[in-house]
Amino acid sequence: xxxxxxxxxxxxxxxxxxxxxxxxxxxxxxxxxxxxxxxxxxxxxxxxxxxxxxxxxxxxxxxxxxxxxxxxxxxxxxxxxxxxxxxxxxxxxxxxxxxxxxxxxxxxxxxxxxxxxxxxxxxxxxxxxxxxxxxxxxxxxxxxxxxxxxxxxxxxxxxxxxxxxxxxxxxxxxxxxxxxxxxxxxxxxxxxxxxxxxxxxxxxxx
Numbered sequence: 001x002x003x004x005x006x007x008x009x010x011x012x013x014x015x016x017x018x019x020x021x022x023x024x025x026x027x028x029x030x031x032x033x034x035x036x037x038x039x040x041x042x043x044x045x046x047x048x049x050x051x052x053x054x055x056x057x058x059x060x061x062x063x064x065x066x067x068x069x070x071x072x073x074x075x076x077x078x079x080x081x082x083x084x085x086x087x088x089x090x091x092x093x094x095x096x097x098x099x100x101x102x103x104x105x106x107x108x109x110x111x112x113x114x115x116x117x118x119x120x121x122x123x124x125x126x127x128x129x130x131x132x133x134x135x136x137x138x139x140x141x142x143x144x145x146x147x148x149x150x151x152x153x154x155x156x157x158x159x160x161x162x163x164x165x166x167x168x169x170x171x172x173x174x175x176x177x178x179x180x181x182x183x184x185x186x187x188x189x190x191x192x193x194x195x196x197x198x199x200x201x202x203x204x205x206x
Contacts, residue, residue: 025088025095034098035080035107039070041087045114048093048136054100055125057108062115062132074108083109117118136193143200150205156190161205162197170205 031039037110043049044066051060055126063069068087072080076172086097100106113119118136122127139148141172153172161170162183169176175184 015193025090027087027089029087030083031085032083033081034070034072034083034085034109035078038072039085039087041064041068041070041089043068043089043094045116046135047114048118048120049113050093050095050120051111051122052095052097053109053121053123053126053128054098055123056100056106057127058098059108059110059129060119060121060133061110061112061118062117062134063112064115065112065203066114067112068094068114069110069112070098071110071112072107073110076105077107079105080107080109083107100193107202134192138193138195138196141196141201142200143198145202145204146196146198147204147206148194148196148206150194154188154190155184156192156194157188159186159188159194159205160184161194161196161203163201165200166198167204168200169203172205 029041031037070085072083079120083098083100088095098109113133115132116134119130119139121139124142126144128144129136129147130139134151137148139146145179150172159173160183161168165180167178168182170184173184173186175185196205
């Protein structure tokens with residue numbers, strides 16, 4: 001009886017340690033003043049990335065490099081001095097948060113990720129473009145313009161896209177809708193999943 005109690009206590013301790021470990025980042029970095037200090041961190045291909053953006057203009061681009069890079073571009077790039085990038089790496093996934101000060105007339109932000117990556121992206125308002133990335137994509141934007149390059153439609157096993165108010169264009173999937181509460185779903189034999197939702201604006205899967 002005592003041995004059984006000891007074993008149960010040991011298993012409980014190990015399980016608790018594993019849970020704490022899963023929620024504790026192996027790497028944590030934070031960079032302020034993105035204009036003077038562009039962000040770079042090593043990150044292997046084939047992993048999952050959660051990206052939380054403030055409102056603005058963002059572009060996610062696939063790269064051959066095994067790293068994540070963040071740059072400010074455009075005529076208002078110097079306003080990126082008010083921006084902060086926070087990165088956390090948990091095993092086979094990472095969290096990347098980009099926050100900013102003033103929202104008006106901010107810079108364009110380019111985020112380069114390994115071209116084979118799973119993406120989970122959330123953003124309040126603005127323009128968001130995703131291109132050159134192969135993998136699962138789960139992208140939501142409250143209002144603005146959302147453009148996602150799907151590469152080859154045959155790569156996807158499940159696709160669902162929706163717009164509460166606006167245009168929904170998805171040429172690779174043979175869909176074009178406009179108005180209120182427009183959506184579509186597709187299934188196929190591909191390995192990836194695509195979920196895209198926009199509250200109001202234009203959603204273009206191209």
